[in-house]
Amino acid sequence: MAEEGTLHYDPDKNYDEETLAQQRIIEKQIAGTQDFVTERLDFSVLEQEYAEDPVYIKKVRSLKSKYLCLRKTRxxxxxxxxxxxxxxxxxxxxxxxxxxxxxxxxxxxxxxxxxxxxxxxxxxxxxxxxxxxxxxxxxxxxxxxxxxxxxxxxxxxxxxxxxxxxxxxxxxxxxxxxxxxxxxxxxxxxxxxxxxxxxxxxxxxxxxxxxxxxxxxSVRVEYMDRGGETTNAHDFPDGSTPKIALLYRPGHYDILYT
Amino acid sequence: MASMEKRLQKELQALLRDPPLGVTVDSDKTSRSLSEWTVDLEGAPGTLYQGEKFQLAFKFGPRYPFESPQVIFTGSNIPVHPHVYSNGHICLSILTDDWSPALSVQSVCLSIVSMLSSCKEKKRPPDNSIYVKTCSKNPKNTKWWYHDDTV
Known part of the structure; x- marks a missing residue:
C-alpha cells in the first residue's frame, strides 16, 4: 500500500516524487565527488576529517602505527x-x-x-x-x-x-x-x-x-568506533592469516595497506 | 546502454523459446522497441483469477538490469487485488526496494502470477482512490510501504 503522510498531509500533493527526486540529487552529488575506489591516500585525510574529534584522532594514530595508507571507497x-x-x-x-x-x-x-x-x-x-x-x-x-x-x-x-x-x-x-x-x-x-x-x-x-x-x-577488519582507545581488529575467519585488511567505520568500509 | 540491450535480447529469446505457464510475450509489439514490452498473463487455474486475462507493460531504462523495470498492469482488465491499484500500479517489493540485477522479466512475471494466486479476496487496496488521484504516472516514483507480502 502507498505510504501516507501524517503531519499536515495535503491529499492533492505528491510527496513521494519530491522525496525520491531529493534522493537522486544526493546520490548524484556523491557520485560526482567520490570515486568508487580512490588512489592510495595518506592517513592525513582521516586526520583532517576528524580534526575536531579527539576520540577518533586517537584511533587514526593507532591505525597509523599499524598501516601505511588507505584507499577510500564510495x-x-x-x-x-x-x-x-x-x-x-x-x-x-x-x-x-x-x-x-x-x-x-x-x-x-x-x-x-x-x-x-x-x-x-x-x-x-x-x-x-x-x-x-x-x-x-x-x-x-x-x-x-x-x-x-x-x-x-x-x-x-x-x-x-x-x-x-x-x-x-x-x-x-x-x-x-x-x-x-x-x-x-x-x-x-x-x-x-x-x-x-x-x-x-x-x-x-x-x-x-x-x-x-x-x-x-581471509580478511582483517579494523573496527573504528566510539568505544576504547584503539581500533579493534577482527579476522574472518577467526584465527586465519588475513590476505587483505579493511577499515570499518559505522556503515562504511575502506581498504587498508600494510 | 549496450549491456542493457544485450541483456534484454537474451531475456526475450529465452521467454519466447521457453515461456512459463500463463506468460506470453507479445513479440510483435516488443520487437518494435526493446525498451518497452507487453506481456500477456493468464490467471492460474484453481485461483480467484482463473480464466482471466491480463496485460503487463514493462519499461526499461538505460541502467537496466541495475535499475528495476517499470511494470504496470495495462489494458481493459486490471486485476482486482489488494496490491493492485485501479490505475494498474502494483505494490510489490521486487519492483523497487528488493529489485536485484539477477532478477528478470520472467521472475517478475512469476512473482506477479504468484501474488495473484495467493489472493483470498478480490478487493482494491484500502487507499486506492487517494493514491490513484495523487500518484505519479511512474509507480517507481512512489515510496511504497510494504507491510504484508503474504496477501
Whole structure:
C-alpha cells in the first residue's frame, strides 16, 4: 500500500516524487565527488576529517602505527564488496599461486549458483564479466588498469553483483547454520532476496563471513568506533592469516595497506 | 546502454523459446522497441483469477538490469487485488526496494502470477482512490510501504 503522510498531509500533493527526486540529487552529488575506489591516500585525510574529534584522532594514530595508507571507497551501500574485490584483486596481481587457487574457485562458482536455483542466463552475464576481470588480473595487467576497471560503473557494478550472488549462494547453501543469525522471522532465502542480492544493501558480519568462506579469502577488519582507545581488529575467519585488511567505520568500509 | 540491450535480447529469446505457464510475450509489439514490452498473463487455474486475462507493460531504462523495470498492469482488465491499484500500479517489493540485477522479466512475471494466486479476496487496496488521484504516472516514483507480502 502507498505510504501516507501524517503531519499536515495535503491529499492533492505528491510527496513521494519530491522525496525520491531529493534522493537522486544526493546520490548524484556523491557520485560526482567520490570515486568508487580512490588512489592510495595518506592517513592525513582521516586526520583532517576528524580534526575536531579527539576520540577518533586517537584511533587514526593507532591505525597509523599499524598501516601505511588507505584507499577510500564510495559510500553507496556496495562499499564492502568493492573494497573486498579491489583489495583482493590487487593482491592477486603479485601472487600467482593464490591466483590459480581463486581462478578455480571462481570458475566453478557459476555451476554452484545454478544448482542452487539461480537462473542460468542472468547468472551467466555476471559470471562472464567477473571472469573477464579475473583473467585480466591473471595476465598481470597494470594496477592502473585494475583501478580503472573498478571505477568504470559498467564493470564495477557487474563485479559487485557477482560477489553479492556468491554471498547469497553460500548463505542459502548453508541455510541451516546461518538461519540462527537472521533477525526476525525471515527465512534465509528472504534475507538474501532483501539484504544481499539488491544493489546498495549494506553488509554486516553475516555477509563478511559468507564471502570469506565462499572465496576462501581471509580478511582483517579494523573496527573504528566510539568505544576504547584503539581500533579493534577482527579476522574472518577467526584465527586465519588475513590476505587483505579493511577499515570499518559505522556503515562504511575502506581498504587498508600494510 | 549496450549491456542493457544485450541483456534484454537474451531475456526475450529465452521467454519466447521457453515461456512459463500463463506468460506470453507479445513479440510483435516488443520487437518494435526493446525498451518497452507487453506481456500477456493468464490467471492460474484453481485461483480467484482463473480464466482471466491480463496485460503487463514493462519499461526499461538505460541502467537496466541495475535499475528495476517499470511494470504496470495495462489494458481493459486490471486485476482486482489488494496490491493492485485501479490505475494498474502494483505494490510489490521486487519492483523497487528488493529489485536485484539477477532478477528478470520472467521472475517478475512469476512473482506477479504468484501474488495473484495467493489472493483470498478480490478487493482494491484500502487507499486506492487517494493514491490513484495523487500518484505519479511512474509507480517507481512512489515510496511504497510494504507491510504484508503474504496477501
Amino acid at each position: 559510500g553507496d551501500g556496495n562499499c564492502f564488496y568493492r573494497a573486498f574485490g579491489f583489495a583482493y584483486f590487487e593482491k592477486l596481481l603479485e601472487d600467482q599461486e593464490e591466483f590459480n587457487r581463486f581462478r578455480d574457485v571462481a570458475s566453478k562458482s557459476k555451476d554452484v549458483l545454478v544448482s542452487l536455483g539461480f537462473p542460468q542466463f542472468t547468472i551467466e552475464d555476471f559470471h562472464d564479466t567477473f571472469m573477464e576481470v579475473v583473467d585480466k588480473v591473471g595476465s598481470q595487467c597494470p594496477l592502473e588498469e585494475l583501478h580503472k576497471i573498478f571505477n568504470d560503473q559498467g564493470y564495477s557494478d557487474y563485479l559487485v553483483v557477482y560477489l553479492r550472488l556468491l554471498v547469497s549462494g553460500h548463505l542459502q547453501k548453508e541455510a541451516d547454520f546461518f538461519s540462527n543469525f537472521v533477525e526476525g522471522d525471515r527465512t534465509i532465502k528472504e534475507f538474501c532476496n532483501q539484504e544481499v542480492e539488491p544493489m546498495g544493501k549494506e553488509s554486516d558480519h553475516i555477509h563478511i563471513i559468507a564471502l570469506t568462506a565462499v572465496t576462501g579469502v
